[in-house]
Amino acid sequence: MKEILIASFDMEVGGVERSLISMLNNFDYEAYNVDLMLYSHTGDFIQLLPANANLLKESQSYKTFRMSIGQVLKSGKITLSLTRLMAKYKASMSKTSEPGYKQMQYMWKYALPLLPRIEKTYDVAISYLWPHYVVAEKVKANIKIAWIHTDFSTVETDVKTDIIMWQKFNYIIAVSEECKNTFITKYPSLKEKVIVMENITSPDIVTALSTEEVENPMTNDQRFKLITVARLSHAKGIDQAVKALKLVRDRGFKNIAWYVVGYGGDEEMLRELIAANGLEDSFIFLGKKMNPYAYMKAADLYVQPSRYEGKAVTVGEAQILAKSVLITNYPTAQSQVNDGVDGIICDLSVEGIADGIENLYQNDKLRKQLITNCLSKDFYNSKEMEKLYELI
Structure with a gap:
């Protein structure tokens, strides 16, 4: 029996984590x-x-990467906290609008000498979430595989540092064809390593969970209900969603409410934006939910207002639940939705989102056609696992 290691950060509620659960279940x-x-x-x-799946014992050194610098100091790991400060400083010196990705790279790079090695030797080691330094440097395995879930054309990384890390892997798995293409554009020398494997979906589980009884304010809301399931972050474009709803209401469409399932660092900023636009009664945060499907089911339209995605797990799940879907034209959108068939792709802008919502709100026939097409689509893709077994 072959020995496999799969490494990731944690199991907080998110699309990547949900896709990992599906893969492990299959x-x-x-x-x-x-x-x-x-x-x-x-x-x-x-x-x-x-x-x-055998969950390995937690390492206190690795656990620090989900802690603030202050918490790391309090835990007594002074040298590790110094590497975090170094990473933060170096990232701040780079001319980038979003230094978080570079900071994460440097954080792992500088901390590597202080982290314990994994003693067991594996046939295959899989790193499921970037940056992949642990599997690259701290694990012994005959074959190493790294996963990419994001559109690398939209994130600013230290390419030279990344290339050194990527070269430690035999294969790189992208979750969509477009995700692969944008990655290769940034790292052309790695082209031969990249393979596409779609996120594993579990339609039966999604459908079953959607019938679970939950306390749901959407149930008694008679308005036309939009829903988004996403982190409250810049990448997911929730600020664009707020502005789009304001624009839709200014155009005279008052009977629309937008619900968001999720949590994240931008919540305070977004609440201020909602208040500034007078949308407290119609742009509503439902918070973190382990089971978002009952809320999806209660909506009239699923909207993904993202600035970039690898492949949004939630869009596919909304389609499984036979929801009409509207997504922005982020670079990998074409691999997510067949425009006009099983969803609509709108311009990636506040006006584009507003136009898309207005169109679908007014066009009941179009919504029903999208739903019909989703109902006839086969979402069972567990055979995708065969691609992984072939590599193994």
Whole structure:
């Protein structure tokens, strides 16, 4: 039986974590022994991990990467906290509008000498979330595989530092064809390593969970209801959503409410934006939900207002629930939705989102056609796992 290691950060509620759960639930445990290394044993999705996956003991050194610099200092790991400060300083010196990605790179790079090695030797080691330094440098394995879930054309990274890390891997798996293409554009020398494997979807689980009884303010809301399931972050474009709803209402469409399931660092800023636009009664945060599907089911339209995505898991889940879907034209959008068939792709702008909402609000026939097409689509893609088994 082959020994497999899968490494990731934690099991907080998110699309990447949800796709990892689906993959683990579809693994062939009769052929493979799977160890799961989570740097931090935190997150609501921990309880969803299948019993067949062996969760390795948490390392206090790795756990620090989900802690603030102040918390790391208090834990007594002074040298590790100094590497974090160094990473923050170096990232701040680079001319970039969003230094967070570079800071994360440098954080792992500088801390590597202080982190313990994984003693066991594996047949295959999989790093499920960038940056992939742990599997690259601290794990012994015959084959190493890294996953990419994002559109690398939209994030600013230290390319030279990244190339050194990527070269440690035999294969790189992209979650969509467009995700692969944007990655290769940035790292052309890695082209031969990249393979596409779609996120594994579990239609039966999504459908079953959508019928679960939850306290849902959407149930008694008679307005036309939009829903988005996403982190409250710049990448997900929730600020664009707020401005788009304001524009829609200014055009005279008052009977629309927008609900958001999710959490994140931008919440305070977004609440201020909502208040500034007088949308407190119609742009509503539902918070973090382990099961977002009951809320999706109660909506009339699913909207993904993102600035960039690798492939949004939630869009596919909304389609499984036979929802009409509107997504912005981020670079990988074409691999997510067949425009005009199983969803609509709008311009990536406040006006574009507003136009898309207005169109679908007024065009009941179009919404019904999108729903019909989703109902006839086959979302079962567990055969995608065969691509991974071939690599193994």
